[in-house]
Amino acid sequence: MSKTYFLLGALLILVSLGLVILPSSENEDKVPPEKLLTELMSQSRFLPPDMVAARLIDEDPSILLIDVRPVEEYSSYSLPGALNIPLADLLKNDWQPYLNQNSMDVVFFSNGDLQADQAWVLSTRLGFKNLYVMEGGLNLWFDQIMQPEKPPASAASEAFDLYSFRKGAAQYFGGGAPEQVSNKQSGENIPIIRREKKTVAAGGC
Amino acid sequence: MGPLIPLDIIPDTWNNVIAVAIGIAFGFIMEGSGFSSSRKIVGLFYGYDFTVLKVFFTAAVTSAIGLLYFGYFGWLDLSLIYIHPTYLTAAIVGGLVMGIGFVSGGYCPGTSLIGAGIGRIDGMVFTVGLMLGIFFFSETFTWLEGMYEGTGFFAGDFLGYITITEYFNISPNIFIVGFTIVAVAAFYFTNLIRKRVKPVNY
Numbered sequence: 001m002s003k004t005y006f007l008l009g010a011l012l013i014l015v016s017l018g019l020v021i022l023p024s025s026e027n028e029d030k031v032p033p034e035k036l037l038t039e040l041m042s043q044s045r046f047l048p049p050d051m052v053a054a055r056l057i058d059e060d061p062s063i064l065l066i067d068v069r070p071v072e073e074y075s076s077y078s079l080p081g082a083l084n085i086p087l088a089d090l091l092k093n094d095w096q097p098y099l100n101q102n103s104m105d106v107v108f109f110s111n112g113d114l115q116a117d118q119a120w121v122l123s124t125r126l127g128f129k130n131l132y133v134m135e136g137g138l139n140l141w142f143d144q145i146m147q148p149e150k151p152p153a154s155a156a157s158e159a160f161d162l163y164s165f166r167k168g169a170a171q172y173f174g175g176g177a178p179e180q181v182s183n184k185q186s187g188e189n190i191p192i193i194r195r196e197k198k199t200v201a202a203g204g205c
Numbered sequence: 206m207g208p209l210i211p212l213d214i215i216p217d218t219w220n221n222v223i224a225v226a227i228g229i230a231f232g233f234i235m236e237g238s239g240f241s242s243s244r245k246i247v248g249l250f251y252g253y254d255f256t257v258l259k260v261f262f263t264a265a266v267t268s269a270i271g272l273l274y275f276g277y278f279g280w281l282d283l284s285l286i287y288i289h290p291t292y293l294t295a296a297i298v299g300g301l302v303m304g305i306g307f308v309s310g311g312y313c314p315g316t317s318l319i320g321a322g323i324g325r326i327d328g329m330v331f332t333v334g335l336m337l338g339i340f341f342f343s344e345t346f347t348w349l350e351g352m353y354e355g356t357g358f359f360a361g362d363f364l365g366y367i368t369i370t371e372y373f374n375i376s377p378n379i380f381i382v383g384f385t386i387v388a389v390a391a392f393y394f395t396n397l398i399r400k401r402v403k404p405v406n407y
Binding site: 005009012013015016017018019020022 | 263266267270273274277378379381382384385386388389392393396
């Protein structure tokens with residue numbers, strides 16, 4: 001065997017051994033910054049509380065609510081069926097099966113939407129899919145769903161439909177009394193005029 | 206960065222132009238390596254010439270190592286590379302047909318065209334046989350369809366777009382190191398065999 005062949009063979013083995021020695025790649029399974037920025041600029045990740053409420057009322061099995069607030073806040077109040085993953089524990093392995101999957105829509109929420117958005121960015125960076133943020137968090141949830149504001153009388157009928165949906169939702173999620181629906185119809189209050197009986201004069205002259 | 210065409214860095218319309226350029230280079234180098242001679246190619250089977258093994262093993266090892274390095278440096282997104290789907294029975298039967306044709310005819314489909322291109326009669330005959338084979342396959346396709354598509358009797362044949370390293374759940378890098386060592390060992394031992402065998406003039 002000539003020297004050249006020996007050298008080339010040794011070189012081939014050395015180069016291939018380099019593959020094993022390489023430190024594990026840093027860009028493995030992660031979203032490049034450019035793509036992350038594009039997704040961050042798009043507002044499509046925000047789900048309005050109405051949509052979340054509608055899916056909860058419909059008992060949609062494909063929605064997974066994740067409360068990223070600390071445990072104490074979660075135990076005092078949270079949305080029905082929500083799972084508590086405090087932001088600080090987001091990267092723990094216990095939660096990976098919930099976050100890294102394809103079958104459910106994961107909706108993050110916190111008091112505002114800042115912490116939830118941070119959880120969204122971290123999870124998106126890790127390459128997880130179907131991630132959403134509840135717009136405005138629990139604050140907006142309370143403003144819109146639990147204590148909806150009655151639209152002015154001049155508002156469009158859609159506003160009234162939304163209002164009645166929110167009232168119903170408030171009742172469903174355990175708060176707010178049902179609205180007293182008055183069945184008054186025009187014409188009902190018309191006073192009845194009673195005619196006095198004519199008294200026939202009796203007797204005569 | 207890559208792959209260039211799936212990521213539209215090079216437009217799709219250039220596909221065929223690039224294919225022709227690569228095809229000419231491929232044919233030129235194959236001819237230069239002596240692959241237009243059927244006797245040189247079948248030398249691998251009879252044990253007097255191992256050029257085929259050396260050329261193809263070197264090509265496979267070099268490109269595999271190169272792809273892994275490119276993927277590591279982020280020049281190439283390996284998840285976008287096309288992986289040929291695996292249909293088990295079809296692969297075995299097709300491999301047998303190909304192997305028998307290879308050893309009896311002395312060419313593989315690509316090299317027969319190179320042989321025909323430089324005017325070798327056996328290359329031309331082989332090319333005609335190739336066309337006939339395509340014709341018979343097309344005509345009998347309705348019988349072979351189940352095997353081809355992994356349906357009916359052959360259900361469960363389709364293993365998906367898997368690679369050996371995914372199937373056995375080993376790291377591709379370690380697999381390629383092993384593959385390289387096997388390749389270099391094969392070069393060494395075939396060299397020993399070639400020296401012991403009586404030289405054949407062709």
